Amino acid sequence: MNIHPKVTPIYQTSVFKFDSLAELEEYYTVPGRGGRYGYSRSEHPNSEELVAEVAKLEGAEGGGVATGAGLAGLLAAVLATCQAGDHVLCPAELYGGSVVLLSVELSRLGIETTYVPLADLYDLAQHRRPNTKLVLAEVLSNPLLTVLDGPRLARACQQQGILLLIDSSFTSPILTQPLSWGADLVWHSVTKYLAGHSDVTAGVVVARDPAIGRRLRQVTTNLGLMLAPLDSWLAVRGLKTLRLRMRQHSENAMAVAQLLAAHPAVAEVFYPGLATHPGHALATEQLLNSLYGGMLSVRLADDSAAAVDRFIQKSQLFPLAPSLAGVASSCSYPTATSHRGLTDEQRRALGITPGVVRLSVGIEEPAELLADLEQALG
Ligand SMILES: *Cc1c(COP(=O)(O)O)cnc(C)c1O
Numbered sequence: 608m609n610i611h612p613k614v615t616p617i618y619q620t621s622v623f624k625f626d627s628l629a630e631l632e633e634y635y636t637v638p639g640r641g642g643r644y645g646y647s648r649s650e651h652p653n654s655e656e657l658v659a660e661v662a663k664l665e666g667a668e669g670g671g672v673a674t675g676a677g678l679a680g681l682l683a684a685v686l687a688t689c690q691a692g693d694h695v696l697c698p699a700e701l702y703g704g705s706v707v708l709l710s711v712e713l714s715r716l717g718i719e720t721t722y723v724p725l726a727d728l729y730d731l732a733q734h735r736r737p738n739t740k741l742v743l744a745e746v747l748s749n750p751l752l753t754v755l756d757g758p759r760l761a762r763a764c765q766q767q768g769i770l771l772l773i774d775s776s777f778t779s780p781i782l783t784q785p786l787s788w789g790a791d792l793v794w795h796s797v798t799k800y801l802a803g804h805s806d807v808t809a810g811v812v813v814a815r816d817p818a819i820g821r822r823l824r825q826v827t828t829n830l831g832l833m834l835a836p837l838d839s840w841l842a843v844r845g846l847k848t849l850r851l852r853m854r855q856h857s858e859n860a861m862a863v864a865q866l867l868a869a870h871p872a873v874a875e876v877f878y879p880g881l882a883t884h885p886g887h888a889l890a891t892e893q894l895l896n897s898l899y900g901g902m903l904s905v906r907l908a909d910d911s912a913a914a915v916d917r918f919i920q921k922s923q924l925f926p927l928a929p930s931l932a933g934v935a936s937s938c939s940y941p942t943a944t945s946h947r948g949l950t951d952e953q954r955r956a957l958g959i960t961p962g963v964v965r966l967s968v969g970i971e972e973p974a975e976l977l978a979d980l981e982q983a984l985g
Pocket residue numbers: 676677678679702704705745774776777796797798799808809810
């Protein structure tokens with residue numbers, strides 16, 4: 608056979624053959640499996656390609672793993688670095704799914720997590736415990752897009768000897784490369800920007816240290832967290848346009864943010880690209896390629912669920928959907944989704960009032976998005 612596909616084919620197989628006992632022995636004993644494949648729960652070419660591409664973008668020399676959902680990546684990252692008796696520290700503004708994994712599931716296994724407001728997190732000497740092993744933080748928070756000072760948090764973690772794991776799902780390596788700040792691990796919900804087309808759930812975690820990379824692979828094999836071949840392939844295909852998409856997401860979001868900031872039906876716009884955003888200076892300093900991403904939130908002037916519902920029913924291009932970061936725009940209602948477990952007062956304390964809507968701005972023709980918003984708010 609003399610077949611040279613330009614694109615890696617989908618290796619839709621659970622198992623690979625060995626020609627001899629010597630090859631089998633090599634598979635089990637040579638570090639890195641001697642370049643061989645055996646069983647797809649442990650490794651297969653499609654997930655390896657995805658991890659290698661992300662590791663290249665993030666500058667991660669320790670490699671990593673691809674998992675069947677973003678959250679499985681967090682599970683792999685925590686189990687690769689922590690054990691029973693260890694403590695994880697996070698900002699209070701953390702993604703709800705991460706909170707559930709840490710505080711409902713992993714707490715039962717003896718890994719405890721506590722939360723402090725992001726603004727206080729940098730004072731690690733104050734908030735750490737003797738057993739604090741890991742800090743998990745996001746670059747941009749949901750839904751109000753609070754901006755993390757990544758280099759500052761990384762310095763604090765290094766001073767305290769604590770590992771830093773960054774959830775980069777909202778920014779992608781086109782906007783942030785946390786290992787360059789001094790973080791130890793970067794985690795993505797590939798479901799979001801990396802795959803980008805709302806057709807796959809996946810996660811990826813990459814590490815600076817090869818020893819952590821090895822532990823990530825062991826945990827992924829031992830827990831059966833591996834991403835499937837077809838899904839890996841879809842994510843790799845998505846990645847090929849990541850740079851183009853992030854540019855268009857960001858340009859469109861900036862145009863949308865400017866329109867909404869001047870609109871009488873809108874009280875407040877939360878977008879780090881706007882000079883009025885409290886994190887604007889930090890975002891400008893920290894985000895790469897002069898891009899601010901595709902995520903923004905608004906507080907409607909009529910700060911009520913009824914006003915949000917009217918917007919949702921009138922908009923044609925921002926359907927209400929429980930995910931984000933796809934090529935097609937969507938919106939979400941934090942009060943009823945990510946923050947539904949909180950009381951009204953708790954939500955208000957975080958700035959999430961009934962009229963707050965989060966928009967995930969896609970890569971459509973910007974004029975069409977602006978016209979749709981005008982008519983939906985009109
Ligand atoms: C969606 C999301 C996750 C979880 O990823 P899944 O692919 O849904 O498991 C983690 N962090 C952030 C910021 C997210 O938006």
